[in-house]
Amino acid sequence: MDDLPRVDPSRGLIGLNIIQPSSDNTFMTFKVKRLLALKRSRYQEIVVADIEDFGRSLILDNYIQSSEVDEYIYHESLVHPAMVAHPNPRKVLIIGGGEGATLREVLKHECVEKAVMVDIDREVVEMARKYLEKWHQGAFDDPRAEVVIADGLKYVREVKEKFDVIVLDLTDPYGIEISKKLYSEEFYRAIYNILTDEGLMVTQAGSSFFFEKVYDYVLRSVKSVFPIVVEYNVWVPVFGYANNFIVGSKKYDPLKLGVEEVDNILAKRGVKTRFYNGKTHVALMYTPIYRASGAIKR
Ligand code: SAM
Numbered sequence: 001m002d003d004l005p006r007v008d009p010s011r012g013l014i015g016l017n018i019i020q021p022s023s024d025n026t027f028m029t030f031k032v033k034r035l036l037a038l039k040r041s042r043y044q045e046i047v048v049a050d051i052e053d054f055g056r057s058l059i060l061d062n063y064i065q066s067s068e069v070d071e072y073i074y075h076e077s078l079v080h081p082a083m084v085a086h087p088n089p090r091k092v093l094i095i096g097g098g099e100g101a102t103l104r105e106v107l108k109h110e111c112v113e114k115a116v117m118v119d120i121d122r123e124v125v126e127m128a129r130k131y132l133e134k135w136h137q138g139a140f141d142d143p144r145a146e147v148v149i150a151d152g153l154k155y156v157r158e159v160k161e162k163f164d165v166i167v168l169d170l171t172d173p174y175g176i177e178i179s180k181k182l183y184s185e186e187f188y189r190a191i192y193n194i195l196t197d198e199g200l201m202v203t204q205a206g207s208s209f210f211f212e213k214v215y216d217y218v219l220r221s222v223k224s225v226f227p228i229v230v231e232y233n234v235w236v237p238v239f240g241y242a243n244n245f246i247v248g249s250k251k252y253d254p255l256k257l258g259v260e261e262v263d264n265i266l267a268k269r270g271v272k273t274r275f276y277n278g279k280t281h282v283a284l285m286y287t288p289i290y291r292a293s294g295a296i297k298r
Helices: 072-087 102-105 123-130 153-157 175-182 183-192 212-223 259-269 278-286
Strands: 017-023 027-040 045-051 055-060 063-067 093-096 114-121 145-149 163-169 195-204 228-236 241-249
Touching: 017 063, 027 123, 055 123, 055 241, 063 114, 072 102, 072 163, 072 195, 072 228, 072 241, 072 259, 072 278, 093 102, 093 123, 093 153, 093 175, 102 114, 102 145, 102 153, 102 163, 114 123, 114 153, 114 259, 123 145, 153 175, 153 183, 175 183, 183 195, 183 212, 212 228, 212 241, 228 278, 259 278
Parallel strands: 093 114, 093 163, 114 145, 163 195
Antiparallel strands: 017 027, 027 045, 045 055, 055 063, 195 241, 228 241
């Protein structure tokens, strides 16, 4: 036992630390090993830093968006349940996802012919290109990819195309102002209108545990628009909570997919993953939804 690592409480908060609010009263602190970039864009404060335990990380307005050590858990869980639920997703729209990892995961599906990624902040995408190669892995320059710098709300109101799957990888619904409008019933109606007749969307929805009321607002908004709604969540170590996701679908239900079916679809499409597979899919779909008022059994 003596040779196992132990926490050394005496180390305290010496040096540079990032303090991330989990709620108004709970915070996580991260020791910064190396600060690579700190810049205020027109929309948010952008930090790229190497932090202890989690490696390189993107931080926007004090919220860690993703970290090198565990980003794949979040991005695979966000993208693949909706993508495998659709029998042949050829055109995919991503809103947000500035690091390029959501785009990376979507492009793993060989059936995808076009993936449009719309992020409001050019500076985030440029920082990702420069510092977050492990996230995008060249996805920005894939011939099937189109990167658009625009407000997602404006884009969905004006785009003439229809999409098979839409992935909403935005800053949290209780975070910065610019993404709040993209968690509303009005926005999901606009999303519904640019989905094909068999289309489906998935949105990241922050933490139902720390922000239960906000989560319920987002859930109600999706339920008011889509006939099929599926909630799921996955523990993301660097967030310090289970990140929620909500699927809104016109026809296909990810809950209906079994272990073998998911594995066969991934194999057929040539999708290689580190975390997500058939068993993970079923586990995600049946994990209780964590709420401060009491977890909901599945
Ligand atoms: N994985 C993160 C999470 O779990 O919170 C989200 C990833 S990504 C960094 C969030 C992106 O949403 C940012 O790049 C931000 O610029 C973008 N964003 C915020 N509001 C937006 C809007 N109205 N339209 C388009 N992109 C937006």
